[in-house]
Amino acid sequence: MKKLLSLVLPHKRLFMLALASLVMSAFFGAALIATLKPLLDQGLFGNTAKTEQTSQVDRVFSYQDELLQDLKTWVEDMGFTFESIKSSTELDFENPLPWALLVVGIFFLQALFEFLGAYTIGKIGLTVIVDLRQRLMDHISMMSMSFFKEMNTGDIISRVGVDVNRIRNAISVKLGEFVKEMALAVVSVIVLFLLNWKLSLTLFILVPLIGSPIVIFSRKIRKNASKSQTFLGQMTGHLKEVLVGIRIVKAFGKEQFESDKLKRTNQSFFKYALRELKFVTITTPVLGLVGITVIATFVVFGSIIIQTTSMSQGDFMVFVVFVYNLYQPIKRMARANNEIQQAAGIIPRINSILAWENSLPEINKPRRTAYFPDVREIEFRDVSFWYDGDQQDQPVLDKVSFTVKLGEHIALVGSSGSGKSTLVNLIPRFFDVCEGQILFDGVDIRDLYKRELRQTLAIVTQETILFNDTVQNNIAYGMSDVKEEEVHEAAKKAFASGFIDEMPNKYQTVLGEAGTRLSGGQKQRLSIARAIMKNAPILILDEATSALDTESEREVQLALNNLMKEKTSFVIAHRLSTIRNANRIFVLDKGKIVEQGSHQELVNKKGIYFKLEQMQQGGFNAF
Numbered sequence: 001m002k003k004l005l006s007l008v009l010p011h012k013r014l015f016m017l018a019l020a021s022l023v024m025s026a027f028f029g030a031a032l033i034a035t036l037k038p039l040l041d042q043g044l045f046g047n048t049a050k051t052e053q054t055s056q057v058d059r060v061f062s063y064q065d066e067l068l069q070d071l072k073t074w075v076e077d078m079g080f081t082f083e084s085i086k087s088s089t090e091l092d093f094e095n096p097l098p099w100a101l102l103v104v105g106i107f108f109l110q111a112l113f114e115f116l117g118a119y120t121i122g123k124i125g126l127t128v129i130v131d132l133r134q135r136l137m138d139h140i141s142m143m144s145m146s147f148f149k150e151m152n153t154g155d156i157i158s159r160v161g162v163d164v165n166r167i168r169n170a171i172s173v174k175l176g177e178f179v180k181e182m183a184l185a186v187v188s189v190i191v192l193f194l195l196n197w198k199l200s201l202t203l204f205i206l207v208p209l210i211g212s213p214i215v216i217f218s219r220k221i222r223k224n225a226s227k228s229q230t231f232l233g234q235m236t237g238h239l240k241e242v243l244v245g246i247r248i249v250k251a252f253g254k255e256q257f258e259s260d261k262l263k264r265t266n267q268s269f270f271k272y273a274l275r276e277l278k279f280v281t282i283t284t285p286v287l288g289l290v291g292i293t294v295i296a297t298f299v300v301f302g303s304i305i306i307q308t309t310s311m312s313q314g315d316f317m318v319f320v321v322f323v324y325n326l327y328q329p330i331k332r333m334a335r336a337n338n339e340i341q342q343a344a345g346i347i348p349r350i351n352s353i354l355a356w357e358n359s360l361p362e363i364n365k366p367r368r369t370a371y372f373p374d375v376r377e378i379e380f381r382d383v384s385f386w387y388d389g390d391q392q393d394q395p396v397l398d399k400v401s402f403t404v405k406l407g408e409h410i411a412l413v414g415s416s417g418s419g420k421s422t423l424v425n426l427i428p429r430f431f432d433v434c435e436g437q438i439l440f441d442g443v444d445i446r447d448l449y450k451r452e453l454r455q456t457l458a459i460v461t462q463e464t465i466l467f468n469d470t471v472q473n474n475i476a477y478g479m480s481d482v483k484e485e486e487v488h489e490a491a492k493k494a495f496a497s498g499f500i501d502e503m504p505n506k507y508q509t510v511l512g513e514a515g516t517r518l519s520g521g522q523k524q525r526l527s528i529a530r531a532i533m534k535n536a537p538i539l540i541l542d543e544a545t546s547a548l549d550t551e552s553e554r555e556v557q558l559a560l561n562n563l564m565k566e567k568t569s570f571v572i573a574h575r576l577s578t579i580r581n582a583n584r585i586f587v588l589d590k591g592k593i594v595e596q597g598s599h600q601e602l603v604n605k606k607g608i609y610f611k612l613e614q615m616q617q618g619g620f621n622a623f
Contacts (some may be wrong), residue, residue, distance in 0.1 A: 007128045007347075008171065014124050019179055021117030026183035028110035030191055031320070032103065117180060125171035129164055136160050136353060145362040145430040146388070151353075154237020155230075159353060162236075163229060163346045166508040170343030174336040181336070188322045188329070190199035195319050213286045214334050218278045218341045224276035225345035233349075238262055283334050344531035360432055362450060374439050375456055375537055377587055378404045378427070378568065383436035385422060385591075390575035396422045398591040399436070406537075409569045414588035415614065420572045421462075423588070424540045427570070428457050460544040461573075464523040470505040471500055475529045487533065494529035496522070528560070539569040576609075585609065 008015050140147075140156065192200040242258050274282065385397040397419045404410055412420040426433055429450055438445050445453055466474050475490055476482040487507060491497045499522055503509040512515055518526070528544060541560070557578055573579045580599040587595035587609050595607050602609035 007132065008124055008175070011127060013126050013568070014109070014120055018117045018120035018124065021113045021120060022180040023183040025110050025113035025180065026118055026187045028106050028113065028189045029184055030105050060533040066345055084133060101500055104213060112181070116252065121171070121175060125168050125175070128171055129168040132350065133160060136164070136350070139356075143356065145425070146359050147356060152234065152237035154235070154240040155233035156353070157240070158229070158233035158236040158461065162232065163349055164246060166346055167343045167350070170340050174339040178333055178336040178340060181333045182229065185329040185333070192322050195322070199319065209301060213290070214337060214456070217283045218337060220279040221276055222343040224272045224279070225341065226348065227267055227277055228272040229346050231265055231272065231350060235262060235265050235269060238265060254420050260437070285333050287331050314519050360450070375568065376406045377439075377441055378538075379438045379439040383426065383433050383437060383438060385426065385431065385434050395591050397436075400593055402586065402593065402596070404568060408567055409564050409582045411570070411571045411573060411582035411585040412588060413573065413576065413579070413585060413609065418477050418588040419591045420588055421542055424542060424570050424572065427538070427540065428454050428459070446499065456536055457538045457540060458531040458534040459540045460524075460527050460531045460542065462543040464520070464527045466511055466518075466523055468510065468512060470510055471526065472504050474511060474526055477530055479533070490529045490533040493532050494525045496525040496529050537567060539564060539567045541569065541571045543572050543574055576613055
């Protein structure tokens with residue numbers, strides 16, 4: 001409950017309004033029950049309550065007579081008569097209209113406050129969830145790439161989607177229901193003690209019996225809800241992987257293998273979800289057993305008390321109704337508490353993401369705050385890097401040093417795992433160097449705002465990323481007020497305009513999730529068009545032409561060569577024929593630059609690059 005309230009407290013004004021409304025709804029609900037007293041005394045029991053002593057209900061609700069009398073005086077002062085209105089605590093069967101109007105009025109007020117309370121608490125729930133989901137999205141989007149290496153994508157989706165929705169239901173529905181029923185229970189307790197304190201004490205001696213199973217079951221529910229949601233997140237992640245890689249799954253005939261993997265996780269989810277269900281469903285029957293025991297005990301003692309005191313039958317019947325009115329809210333509170341505890345078990349999963357520290361925090365006082373359109377020099381100075389910072393392992397990059405001037409075209413080649421992709425991933429600060437520095441015009445990139453640093457970069461990766469949006473929005477990703485002519489020109493330079501014009505809605509065609517409607521070559525050309533559209537001074541091309549056929553590769557390579565004349569470019573390529581015009585080629589091996597120079601210079605050295613060249617000319621792909 002505390003964890004849930006911690007989400008609500010920032011909206012304490014609205015919560016207090018909801019609380020006050022639900023309390024008033026409970027009060028008028030109790031008043032509605034009290035109106036049964038004259039009906040029971042005078043209608044059903046033939047005025048048996050006409051004892052020498054005034055009944056407790058008469059005393060409790062005598063304020064109604066006083067209120068009507070004050071109203072009568074005020075109306076008469078205004079020139080009206082008040083003869084037709086009689087005491088609301090007596091039922092005149094010859095003229096029941098005042099009693100009927102009172103009942104309808106009280107019910108109207110009860111319904112009004114119930115609506116106001118439910119609507120307000122529902123609004124709080126929606127506000128909390130919208131804010132929480134936005135906080136999660138803001139936090140996740142700002143995390144470093146190491147976060148996404150450690151967290152399962154499906155688990156993140158499960159936490160932001162499924163978990164947050166369960167919290168919303170707990171706040172919007174169950175928390176309001178819990179508060180409402182608690183208010184009704186409190187009002188019922190007060191009225192019971194006012195009616196007959198001795199009988200009430202007998203009743204409340206057994207109240208701890210009602211509370212104990214709620215406390216015990218709440219802990220069990222919270223614990224198992226947390227574990228079941230953890231396995232649900234794992235299932236979501238595994239399902240996402242299978243759907244994304246379904247072609248590989250089918251090509252290898254591993255449908256049953258993947259199904260068995262999901263089955264194991266599913267069985268673990270079932271185990272804890274079933275335990276959770278057991279404690280949720282057992283709560284109500286146990287409370288029912290305890291409740292009927294309390295009521296039976298109360299009836300035994302109540303029958304004795306009513307015979308030895310002047311308590312009227314109407315008072316006793318109202319007392320019985322209030323006892324029932326107390327028992328029912330406790331049952332409903334228990335059911336609401338079950339879902340609240342389920343949500344409480346989920347909240348730590350949300351908080352664990354929000355508490356995750358960014359390994360690449362933004363600096364407070366950058367050395368350079370304005371966006372710089374040209375970077376005249378990029379320097380790697382004794383750069384070493386280990387994933388997870390584990391310096392006991394072989395470094396991915398080992399004391400790499402070089403300087404690149406404005407407009408230079410740098411190519412990176414080497415076997416798989418040599419550190420090519422890691423090197424270019426350090427430039428936009430997807431990761432931070434473990435040792436050494438990367439300098440832009442003499443300024444360490446860790447002393448720059450990440451957003452401004454990344455404005456200088458355009459990236460085309462080996463894994464093409466497209467969004468479920470229009471062609472135009474994918475090319476002009478994140479840009480506002482862009483002209484259609486500029487988008488068309490970028491597509492033309494990337495040799496993508498031909499197949500775009502053949503689409504049903506051309507540039508307004510929605511591509512579908514991950515661009516599944518396009519071929520690999522088409523997706524890569526749209527990705528290149530996006531990089532062209534950004535027109536950043538630094539280009540990073542991580543095997544950007546790898547998915548293109550020979551003809552398309554030739555056309556796109558010409559476009560890229562023209563584009564890179566005015567850009568500082570880092571190109572990772574597996575086909576050496578595409579990088580022959582590079583100003584310098586760096587050959588990496590085991591995290592070190594072992595050779596560098598132009599194509600011809602490296603061929604003349606007859607080293608690693610020469611061997612790679614010979615292998616590709618002989619029909620072997622070394623990468």
